[in-house]
Amino acid sequence: MENIITTKNLYKQYSNFQCIQSLDLKVPHGSVYGFLGPNGAGKTTTMKMILGLVRPSSGAITLFGKMTTSKNRLEMLSQIGSLIESPSYYGHLTGLENLRIISTLKKVPEKDIQRVLSIVRLEKQEGKKVNEYSMGMKQRLGLAGALLGNPKLLILDEPTNGLDPAGMQEMRELICSLPQQYGMTVMVSSHLLGEIDQIATDVGIINHGKLIFQGSLAALHQKSSHQIAIRTMNNITASKILQLQGLACKEEQGYLIIPALSDERIAVFIQDLIHKGIRVVRIEERNNNLEDIFLELTGKAGAL
Structure with missing residues (x-):
């Protein structure tokens, strides 16, 4: 059965x-x-x-x-x-x-x-x-x-x-x-x-x-969007540099959020930021939890 x-x-x-x-x-x-x-x-x-x-x-x-x-x-x-x-x-x-x-x-x-x-x-x-x-x-x-x-x-x-x-x-x-x-x-x-x-x-x-x-x-969690969060001492300039390189970028709570990339590509972008005088203080990988996925599926109007 x-x-x-x-x-x-x-x-x-x-x-x-x-x-x-x-x-x-x-x-x-x-x-x-x-x-x-x-x-x-x-x-x-x-x-x-x-x-x-x-x-x-x-x-x-x-x-x-x-x-x-x-x-x-x-x-x-x-x-x-x-x-x-x-x-x-x-x-x-x-x-x-x-x-x-x-x-x-x-x-x-x-x-x-x-x-x-x-x-x-x-x-x-x-x-x-x-x-x-x-x-x-x-x-x-x-x-x-x-x-x-x-x-x-x-x-x-x-x-x-x-x-x-x-x-x-x-x-x-x-x-x-x-x-x-x-x-x-x-x-x-x-x-x-x-x-x-x-x-x-x-x-x-x-x-x-x-x-x-x-x-x-497991299939529900696969709907989670993986992102990279970068915190710098000058997010405004860093955001412009990343966007010039064709990287989608938005700022949330003091972090620059970019799509998940390979370690090699992230290393290249970070090296470029440092080379241009941007001090990078933190890099995090973020995954949506079940609540985030739920809100994506139902919309904010269906929030608990």
């Missing part, structure tokens, strides 16, 4: 507002698929359509190689764990008691509870009331509930939302471990680009309901 999730020409329209437009997702088996986009881009709506919580206006959804229908929806859902928006729980009950309720609803043996508590590292907090849990512990409890039954696919909507740096790191480590240790495919949405950059193997970027990039994380 090449793709766990495939959508074809998926549309969702609310009244006169087209929320999702012609969405063709391909989530590879065994991947951590980062679903990126600004707030309001349509990430949560897409995930809800995959889970059958929202009915598509048109289009098709294929899960585990089978097109979803009203007849096989429950069979499909039995193989999926999900955490959409914030986790639900009974605060006056313990973590263990909450998971017992979920295991009953999912018709999963209670013995599976200890397994998922161990995965999310809450086994020592199982007897504590959830109202006394930290935000990070509540998120991990929600993830434990999603993991009950050992699903093949896990769908997580903004799982690090509201967490402190330590909680975010814990959640990142957990998500990264799931495909390798448990054979799961994970689809995780976020507007935190740095988070996705650290955990994803594949990426889909959505903006205004349209998919504007889909592929491996």
Whole structure:
């Protein structure tokens, strides 16, 4: 099975507002698929359509190689764990008691509870009331509930939302471990680009309901433009010299930015600057990070 999730020409329209437009997702088996986009881009709506919580206006959804229908929806859902928006729980009950309720609803043996508590590292907090849990512990409890039954696919909507740096790191480590240790495919949405950059193997970027990039994380980074930044004691004159030599040049925050060149060509240009009395104080190679690439793809209006 090449793709766990495939959508074809998926549309969702609310009244006169087209929320999702012609969405063709391909989530590879065994991947951590980062679903990126600004707030309001349509990430949560897409995930809800995959889970059958929202009915598509048109289009098709294929899960585990089978097109979803009203007849096989429950069979499909039995193989999926999900955490959409914030986790639900009974605060006056313990973590263990909450998971017992979920295991009953999912018709999963209670013995599976200890397994998922161990995965999310809450086994020592199982007897504590959830109202006394930290935000990070509540998120991990929600993830434990999603993991009950050992699903093949896990769908997580903004799982690090509201967490402190330590909680975010814990959640990142957990998500990264799931495909390798448990054979799961994970689809995780976020507007935190740095988070996705650290955990994803594949990426889909959505903006205004349209998919504007889909592929491996490595392929996304290849869109990064490599540049050379040069700082001199006289940028105005240095810029004129470089431009006379046919080199595109612009100034940003005290640096002259030129396209990436071979070491030999850079050495020639620097030698020429020095020969003409320009003192060069710094040379840097710069690559765009994931946030820069995202803003290039979506435009400043889609900034987070």
